[in-house]
Amino acid sequence: MRDKEKFKELFNQALVKDVFEEEINIVLSGQYGKALELLRDAESTGLYPALVGPPGVGKTILCRYFASIRAKESQYSHSFHWLTMDESIKPSHFLGSFDPAITLNKGFVLDAFNPGPLLSAMLEGGTFLANEINRATEYSQNTLLEPLEEASISIPHLGRIKAHEDFFFISAMNPEELSGTHRLSEALKDRIKIWIKLTYPDKSTELDIIRINLPEHFTIEESELELIYSIINETRKNTVDIEVPASIRAGIAMAKLLGRKRYLEREHDNKEKESIYVHLSDIVKTVLLGSIKPKPGVKVQDIINRIINKILGA
Amino acid sequence: MGIFPENPCEFAVEFIKRMRGHPDIIQIPSSRQVLSIPKLILSRYYRKGTITPNDFIEISSLTSYPDNQELAKNIAFDILFPNYHKDLINESFQDFEENNGRYQEEIESEIRSEMDHLQDLIDEIESKTFDSSTFQKLEEFFDELSQKRHEEPFKSALHFFNDDSELYKDQISSIEELLDEARNKMMDKINSLDPEDLKAGHSLGLDELIQEQSLRIWEKITSKAINNQDIHDDMNELFDLGRFEDLIQTLKFLGETGALNKEDLQKLKNYLENQIKNLDQLFSAAKNLGETPTFNQEKVIENSLGEASFEHNFNLANSLDQYYGTDLRNKLLEKYVQELETFKTPPSLEDLTKNAIARKSWNDLFQESLHHSIKEAMNQVKKNEAMKALTQQLHQLTNSCQNVHSSQKMAQKLPDLVKETLRASENSTQLKDSVEFFRKVGLNPESADIKNLGRTLGMSEEEILELIEPNYQLLKKLMDSNQADFQRLSNLIDQIRDQLNKDQISELMTLSLASDNREALAALGHFDLGDAIKTAQEVGGKEAEEKLISSLTAGSGENLLKQWFIHRRNIPNTSKEKVKELVKAILVELGIYYSRARLGSAITGPIPINIVRPFIVGDDFDNVDLEETVMNILEKGKKLNHIDYDDFLVYETAKGLRSVVIELDISGSMDGEKLAQMALCTTMLLYGLRKDELAISYFESDTHVLKSINEEVELDKIADELLSITARGGTRIQAALEWARLEFKKNANSREKLNIIFTDAEIFDLQPAIEELRILKAMNVDFIIICPETQFNLQEAEKMAKIAGGQLLTLNDWNEFPKLIADIIKVKF
């Protein structure tokens, strides 16, 4: 993109507004309502919570929503910062770092420092989400100890700052079996006081989530939704062959794909709708292939075929 | 108590005490959890104005580490309702008293004052209330409930609760509260109600609500029907619009709720005959209704044939035949045969094999399909190749076919196909290739055919004979003439391994010795080491024996190693030492080779600290190497304001030493494969991690230390030890873990600690082992446990991994063992 003006215009259009202005489509029945209450309890007692659950059960969306409520209620804490971790994350990615070019000119001064997301949240009294925290190395996890215990943090060459009293910290992680190579350090474990487990939601909640995530023009029939749910649920029942079953994302994806096909049929005024079975078995094949992880030695394709056979007959 | 079902502080203390004393605890709760519980309880009270036992249970669970949460729920429930599980009262808490003393002290010193503060808050809340009747009301209501639980509306209301403990937890103490809560729970389920829910909803008078709120037509119609409202128009609309899936769901719900009488329902089902257009729909109807409704077979099959693939249709027909007793497969196949002209290509051999049934219709269709395939093959330019491929395909399909009858039918076609293929050979090379190929896959061509064709193609009688009787004759010839290599000879021996007798081995040995064929001697040695040495001795005495042994290196090292572990007891004493020396050299050599190939040279030893690279955003500024940076900038001749990020050079942070301790379970292993791979793995690590801190032991009831961290060892000596190790009995994991712990504690200096333990035995000493695991975890040791995938009981191993905060990995092929270990080490460091 050569044209700087064009870039600026597009960038500003796409810029995410403050969390409190952003509209978040969330379903709060079942476990989500409860989890939200728990986050509020955690906030009011100053105990830091962790959300634990397999991929795609809604940890991130819940945090965003929680941060947006905080933002609406408080006059300070408008900000929501997050960092998704892996092995390569270093303390400076949380805290910020000196711009070497300026530093060489002016020395280690405030001007030369670019604050990281944790520091920003601490100063602004915002919400900080440490996503996939157990994938960070222990060395990086330790950076969080001081902010969690003393509500302060020390910046090399600049000094120690005290966090705004509205600062709040949430971590999210996959259960240990699913996680990468690192685990949560004992020291950090001791500082997280509330462990909120999220799992695959109950049927009526999950159906609502799928419905809410469908664009308006992509409607599907209730009977089709029911079939999609049976398929998703089938992957969760089969714990013998499947290590990670289909997530909520998979259900949403299937519904969207089906909705799109229906939309196109309507657009082109096809009198004869193609049968749901043919559509669905195509969709199931593509979506499940990428979204379930089989136990070692089991072939995804076989699992998918069996599921299709059981639910759709072919 | 009025507000709180139990004093939160006392509850928390009791709860933590029981958690700590429980044998199933995975992560011991920290003493500060005792504060989090009353804090959260208070906060919830301030927010909601009430607090229920359920809040206590939830909060106890939430403040516990995820792996302990189930246990926490049970313990909290037991504290609140000590009489609920009367029969299960916890024998497991015997060792309370012991833990009790220690814990009280901790509370005393550390947390007491904060607790006192919380207690003051609680007292203040409680003093404002006089209500002591809550509990009494609760109990009275439960008495009433237990008498009338099978009467309405109790019965239907209870349908929406999982069990009575939910009532306790929510402190439901009147019928109004019960009905209210039941209504809420039903509301949550609208749009995913099942037939039982609808019935219960009706009994509670919620039909109108359901019909208003539900998006699902079948929920609405069924609710109407249960409520005796007229559903004629609704049903007509569904039929008219052909909303098939909605129709089926509605019929299912009407049936399962019993909302319609049998006859009315049957009448509706009969209308389905016009609705079911293909096998997909028939299946859906059958699956939901539990039976196949009347349908028009001709039409359904006819439509399906045009709409979907053979396999799709057959699968559906198969499911239907199997579960609903139809005979659709046969009809489907007959239809395919009938309409073969229109379809031109019959279903593929593969599809037919997968979908085999013992019917004439299937045989006919298969015959057609085979004809078609042969015709296609013969039209290819390389028809000999094409026919070979087809024959092999049919052969494989025959073996994989699940249906015995069909498999036989297929097998009967094979000889003819083999003959056809030979006939398709255009010269003697093709013929030879085909014959050899067929033999390899176990299809033996007729000698007469080979003879005839050989002659037609102008081969000499001698050539033809070799083609007909290849194996033993050929082997003899090759061994005598010093022509073939080890691999070829080994393969040949392998092909006739079941026919080879002692005399023949003797003959082959004599031949090889006479012609001084090293490769042949090696092939015999690798076939059965013990036997070969004995035979050599018998045939040619000491000299022959030595010649054989010195030839062994011609074969693969890994195989020789396996041979050693399998046959070492059968090797005559006279040559045992010599063979061992040889194997030892191989073991060392292979260890080094594996280490280079699998571990790579890069990861061994600490990485030198003097590597610099350009700065990237996010690097620690402290790591900038000023001298190098200045040099770099000067060299580039840059001015200050032209300096950019990548002009800065930073140190690559060096890695420290690593400590690896490994315990391998050799109990009960008579199997050469396992010991060979373990030995290989051991020498690989000894070489690959020679600059790191490494300790290795083998264990069973004893722990055999091969190398301790602070010990320098010679590869040679260890190899010697490895080759003579034998397993006795039993497995004591605890002892092995204890050894590992002491290694880490006394001898390890590095920050990164990794423990790998392999076991394939049943674990009998789990309890004492657990203590060791906790200590390893506290020492921050990364813990990996490896078990064979076929392990009888992986749960124990899983528990061990959990407690140590580590991982369980499974192994499914011994050949993978060194690779698995190498991979772990590469990932961890």
Ligand SMILES: Nc1ncnc2c1ncn2[C@@H]1O[C@H](COP(=O)(O)OP(=O)(O)OP(=O)(O)O)[C@@H](O)[C@H]1O
């Ligand atoms: N309660 C909910 N309401 C609405 N949408 C939801 C809800 N829960 C999950 N989703 C949807 O499911 C998808 C996955 O959610 P999200 O990204 O929050 O999961 P996650 O647990 O953070 O996953 P990961 O572990 O992969 O980071 C998103 O598309 C989100 O919109």
Ligand SMILES: [Mg+2]
């Ligand atoms: Mg996420």
